[in-house]
Amino acid sequence: MQAQESYTPQWHDVCHEDDLVTNSGVCALIGEEQVAIFRIVNGEGTQYFAISNWDPIGEANVLYRGIVGSLGGKTVVASPLYKEHYELATGTCLERDDVSVNAYPVRVDAQRVLIEL
Amino acid sequence: MTSSSQQRIVIVGNGMVGHHFVEQLINSQHDCHITVLSGEGRLAYDRVYLSSYFAGKTAEDLAMTTPETYQEWGVDARVNARVSDIDRTAKVVTLESGETFEYDKLVLATGSYPFVPPIPGNDQPHCLVYRTIEDLEAISASSAQSKVGVVVGGGLLGLEAANALKQAGLETHVVEFAPQLMAVQLDLMGGDQLRTKIEDLGVQVHTQKATQEIVAGEHCRYRMNFSDGSFLETDLILFSAGIRPSDQLGRSSELAMGERGGIVINNQCQTSDPDIYAIGECALWDNRIYGLVAPGYAMARAAVANLTGGEGEFAGADMSTKLKLMGVEVGSIGDAHAKTPGALVYTYHNQPDGIYKKLVVDPSKTHVIGAVLVGDTSDYDTLLQYALNEIAVPEAPESLILPSAGEAPTLGADALGDAATICSCYNVSKGDIIDAIDGGCCSVGDVKGATSASTGCGGCAALLKNVVDSELEKRGVEVSKAICEHFNYTRQELYHLIQVEGIKSFNELLEKHGTGMGCDICKPAAGSIFASVWNDYILQQQHQPLQDTNDTYLGNMQKDGTYSIVPRVAGGEITPDKLILLGEVAKQYNLYTKITGGQRIDLFGARVEQLPAIWEALVAGGFETGHAYAKALRTVKSCVGSTWCRYGVQDSVTMAIDLENRYKGLRAPHKIKFAVSGCTRECAEAQGKDIGVIATENGWNLYVCGNGGMKPRHADLFATDLDDETLVKYIDRVLMFYTKTADRLQRTSVWMENLEGGLEYLQQVVIEDSLGIGDELEAQMQLITDTYQCEWKTTIESPEALKRFRQFVNSDATDSNIQFVTERDQIRPATKAEKFSGEKAIPVEIV
Numbered sequence: 025m026q027a028q029e030s031y032t033p034q035w036h037d038v039c040h041e042d043d044l045v046t047n048s049g050v051c052a053l054i055g056e057e058q059v060a061i062f063r064i065v066n067g068e069g070t071q072y073f074a075i076s077n078w079d080p081i082g083e084a085n086v087l088y089r090g091i092v093g094s095l096g097g098k099t100v101v102a103s104p105l106y107k108e109h110y111e112l113a114t115g116t117c118l119e120r121d122d123v124s125v126n127a128y129p130v131r132v133d134a135q136r137v138l139i140e141l
Numbered sequence: 142m143t144s145s146s147q148q149r150i151v152i153v154g155n156g157m158v159g160h161h162f163v164e165q166l167i168n169s170q171h172d173c174h175i176t177v178l179s180g181e182g183r184l185a186y187d188r189v190y191l192s193s194y195f196a197g198k199t200a201e202d203l204a205m206t207t208p209e210t211y212q213e214w215g216v217d218a219r220v221n222a223r224v225s226d227i228d229r230t231a232k233v234v235t236l237e238s239g240e241t242f243e244y245d246k247l248v249l250a251t252g253s254y255p256f257v258p259p260i261p262g263n264d265q266p267h268c269l270v271y272r273t274i275e276d277l278e279a280i281s282a283s284s285a286q287s288k289v290g291v292v293v294g295g296g297l298l299g300l301e302a303a304n305a306l307k308q309a310g311l312e313t314h315v316v317e318f319a320p321q322l323m324a325v326q327l328d329l330m331g332g333d334q335l336r337t338k339i340e341d342l343g344v345q346v347h348t349q350k351a352t353q354e355i356v357a358g359e360h361c362r363y364r365m366n367f368s369d370g371s372f373l374e375t376d377l378i379l380f381s382a383g384i385r386p387s388d389q390l391g392r393s394s395e396l397a398m399g400e401r402g403g404i405v406i407n408n409q410c411q412t413s414d415p416d417i418y419a420i421g422e423c424a425l426w427d428n429r430i431y432g433l434v435a436p437g438y439a440m441a442r443a444a445v446a447n448l449t450g451g452e453g454e455f456a457g458a459d460m461s462t463k464l465k466l467m468g469v470e471v472g473s474i475g476d477a478h479a480k481t482p483g484a485l486v487y488t489y490h491n492q493p494d495g496i497y498k499k500l501v502v503d504p505s506k507t508h509v510i511g512a513v514l515v516g517d518t519s520d521y522d523t524l525l526q527y528a529l530n531e532i533a534v535p536e537a538p539e540s541l542i543l544p545s546a547g548e549a550p551t552l553g554a555d556a557l558g559d560a561a562t563i564c565s566c567y568n569v570s571k572g573d574i575i576d577a578i579d580g581g582c583c584s585v586g587d588v589k590g591a592t593s594a595s596t597g598c599g600g601c602a603a604l605l606k607n608v609v610d611s612e613l614e615k616r617g618v619e620v621s622k623a624i625c626e627h628f629n630y631t632r633q634e635l636y637h638l639i640q641v642e643g644i645k646s647f648n649e650l651l652e653k654h655g656t657g658m659g660c661d662i663c664k665p666a667a668g669s670i671f672a673s674v675w676n677d678y679i680l681q682q683q684h685q686p687l688q689d690t691n692d693t694y695l696g697n698m699q700k701d702g703t704y705s706i707v708p709r710v711a712g713g714e715i716t717p718d719k720l721i722l723l724g725e726v727a728k729q730y731n732l733y734t735k736i737t738g739g740q741r742i743d744l745f746g747a748r749v750e751q752l753p754a755i756w757e758a759l760v761a762g763g764f765e766t767g768h769a770y771a772k773a774l775r776t777v778k779s780c781v782g783s784t785w786c787r788y789g790v791q792d793s794v795t796m797a798i799d800l801e802n803r804y805k806g807l808r809a810p811h812k813i814k815f816a817v818s819g820c821t822r823e824c825a826e827a828q829g830k831d832i833g834v835i836a837t838e839n840g841w842n843l844y845v846c847g848n849g850g851m852k853p854r855h856a857d858l859f860a861t862d863l864d865d866e867t868l869v870k871y872i873d874r875v876l877m878f879y880t881k882t883a884d885r886l887q888r889t890s891v892w893m894e895n896l897e898g899g900l901e902y903l904q905q906v907v908i909e910d911s912l913g914i915g916d917e918l919e920a921q922m923q924l925i926t927d928t929y930q931c932e933w934k935t936t937i938e939s940p941e942a943l944k945r946f947r948q949f950v951n952s953d954a955t956d957s958n959i960q961f962v963t964e965r966d967q968i969r970p971a972t973k974a975e976k977f978s979g980e981k982a983i984p985v986e987i988v
């Protein structure tokens with residue numbers, strides 16, 4: 025185990041771009057962490073997001089299976105268990121101030137999907 | 142940080158009321174230093190919902206605050222800090238530990254403690270009380286070693302405690318000294334009715350019993366000997382014989398006290414020492430102790446107002462209550478015992494259904510002054526408004542409690558004056574709501590945020606919505622019936638647009654009629670409409686991100702993220718071979734199996750990546766999807782009918798199977814359940830279903846829009862003695878009309894309740910074809926039937942669709958959080974504690 029302070033995030037190559045599903049999520053396992061990855065295509069072009077797959081309220085690894093959408097201009101996923109909304113860009117829960125999930129940087133390079141964690 | 146000029150406020154006790162006081166004081170932004178001294182080992186928690194601890198809530202769930210929150214507020218909070226002494230001259234309180242705190246103002250919020258009658262033997266290990274989390278832990282521990290439990294005291298709390306014992310699996314008794322249950326809130330008749338209901342639930346009630354002593358038992362741990370010579374044996378005794386104010390501090394510091402206890406306060410909640418306040422259950426106002434939380438909150442507010450130079454005083458509180466005891470609805474308002482001189486009483490008693498209602502009016506018959514409701518409290522909110530706001534009653538006051546044979550005189554928002562209290566938890570009047578709306582609130586949500594109305598017990602939600610809608614309408618604001626922020630249309634309007642404009646994808650719909658990206662409300666609604674109108678395969682690429690996760694994965698997601706699998710068993714008829722296959726599949730994949738109320742078999746605990754293989758085996762054996770995950774036809778329940786039964790007059794099984802096969806796959810605003818009974822004995826319970834069919838000598842009677850479940854509704858008799866063909870024609874039309882016109886997630890029962898013209902209108906549309914759309918409705922239904930495909934069959938044949946069924950894109954690992962333990966020879970999800978203990982849990986294996 026590395027000490028918390030000396031840990032530097034790294035980019036992980038997780039899958040091919042075609043493994044993603046437009047306007048929906050898939051999940052990747054990076055080390056012990058489950059990461060939900062979303063590809064959002066709308067009028068503003070294509071965006072990629074990655075957040076933790078763990079639903080802290082339902083306490084299950086399910087966020088990638090939620091419905092994505094927008095609420096008040098924020099791009100969100102709704103937990104498939106109890107329907108709270110998490111902002112994909114930041115991981116904040118819109119319904120509960122005291123709840124959030126990790127958000128991770130994503131990029132696509134030569135059709136490979138990379139997550140920084 | 143105490144600066145020397147800051148006022149020091151010390152609060153003794155951090156129960157619900159003490160905490161509310163702190164919250165209000167922080168909100169007032171009064172410049173002061175706050176110290177909280179909690180006698181318990183934790184900060185405030187929700188005592189009102191204490192019993193939910195037995196249903197799995199934890200101390201954490203019940204907590205109303207955290208040390209961190211108090212810290213953020215700058216409150217110095219101590220736990221295990223019992224105050225043993227107040228020195229009023231030096232203005233210092235001393236803890237049992239000896240630590241001292243100086244105060245400028247002191248607030249006593251020490252609550253109350255359970256009264257244990259002085260019965261010899263009452264101090265034995267399994268003699269318990271019901272007030273704190275520690276008490277509950279003790280009750281749990283004792284229940285685990287007991288078979289029989291007795292609650293002493295048949296009041297509100299006693300019955301709640303009895304329910305807890307019952308749920309813990311004990312043979313449960315209630316022993317009451319008075320001749321009836323809940324003597325404070327109910328009259329004799331009401332108490333009797335409640336008793337009957339509770340006894341039906343298996344709790345034995347013994348009234349007029351005075352316990353003389355508790356001695357060792359012969360069959361159980363203890364024996365309770367009663368003064369009339371009878372006795373009762375039990376392993377556990379729970380005392381719930383009333384509360385007594387925790388007023389020792391008042392007594393020892395010589396504050397004015399009530400004769401029978403309680404610290405005397407004035408309307409500002411000050412005790413006889415103006416620098417000391419008392420609030421909540423330790424305080425005595427006008428010679429009364431209020432044993433409910435709302436009056437305590439009102440005292441807290443009054444004390445804060447007085448301390449901070451604001452306005453507001455405590456002027457008594459309403460003690461009306463509405464609750465559900467062991468599933469029995471009970472309500473009590475105002476002068477339930479009709480003690481007011483000259484009071485007049487109306488009663489309604491329906492013994493077969495266990496309903497008793499009493500209305501108490503003033504001598505001039507103009508105002509409601511009290512009420513008792515047992516078995517049905519649907520009139521409670523209206524009656525309470527009449528009572529609290531002194532609204533003039535209708536000409537025939539009894540109409541307020543008689544079962545509504547048609548017109549129920551509901552109380553419109555406009556009948557209320559501005560001073561009328563809408564939310565009694567947060568003391569919000571209609572005037573406050575109007576102010577909030579004038580201040581810019583334009584929705585129920587806004588008003589809730591601005592006034593806190595309806596954020597307590599939530600009992601006033603419907604009334605609040607009424608008031609807000611009515612006020613907005615008065616201001617010319619059209620109350621939005623839009624489905625969500627992305628479409629300014631109702632579901633019905635969207636249905637119309639999709640059908641008329643031939644819209645086939647969500648993007649097209651959004652482009653033409655919506656804004657933003659859509660959400661988890663409009664996407665599934667649109668997906669369902671596309672399916673009803675065009676009946677495309679639900680997982681087609683373009684539709685797939687629209688589906689609710691249940692629809693996407695064609696299974697019902699359970700709490701741990703696994704799915705249940707429910708194959709269709711049309712009419713509940715199944716061959717031995719199919720039963721064996723279900724068993725084999727369940728065994729191979731180690732699934733939990735349970736028979737459902739809809740006459741089929743659920744298999745639980747399948748991980749997402751196992752679903753395709755499981756369904757492949759099921760489809761190969763002739764099963765189809767049962768749509769248990771969808772807003773669609775679920776099951777058609779049936780009895781065996783004339784084929785086997787001595788009484789059956791028609792072949793209900795064949796009819797059930799035909800109907801199930803005809804309507805399976807229909808996507809609707811909500812789930813739909815059918816039943817077919819072979820005779821009027823009605824073994825299939827068709828009158829509680831969306832569509833109910835009951836055989837007669839001459840054909841079939843059709844019932845519509847019934848419901849069991851959360852809000853039962855008896856189905857309406859729609860048409861009688863139909864032949865097979867007409868029956869199907871009517872059902873086609875009813876279902877399609879419902880699918881076209883209902884709101885999102887509106888069951889047929891609610892749809893009917895809201896349908897203008899009701900049953901008669903529906904009969905006109907369907908039987909007389911008054912709108913001229915009969916043929917169209919039938920054609921639409923025929924299209925759905927003709928284009929039916931088993932979604933699972935289609936899915937397992939499509940490699941593209943199968944891509945969705947995996948936990949990880951980059952690994953074959955399984956979700957390590959899904960763990961099972963064995964209970965009664967089958968799996969169930971491991972609890973959090975079991976997962977972390979790491980011992981009992983079965984690691985999941987890949988099969």
Ligand SMILES: Cc1cc2nc3c(=O)[nH]c(=O)nc-3n(C[C@H](O)[C@H](O)[C@H](O)COP(=O)(O)OP(=O)(O)OC[C@H]3O[C@@H](n4cnc5c(N)ncnc54)[C@H](O)[C@@H]3O)c2cc1C
Pocket residue numbers: 153154155156157158159160178179180181188189190191192222223224225250251252253271272273298301387390420421422423431432433434435437464
């Ligand atoms: C099972 C149950 C169900 C209930 N259901 C309902 C309901 O449905 N509706 C309703 O309105 N009400 C209900 N009540 C009543 C409600 O819980 C009380 O009215 C409310 O909790 C009173 O709040 P309080 O702060 O005055 O007292 P409490 O919540 O009793 O808090 C007082 C606190 O002060 C502490 N304390 C006492 N002496 C000292 C001291 N010397 N030093 C330091 N701390 C001290 C105590 O340890 C305690 O933590 C229910 C109560 C119970 C037990």
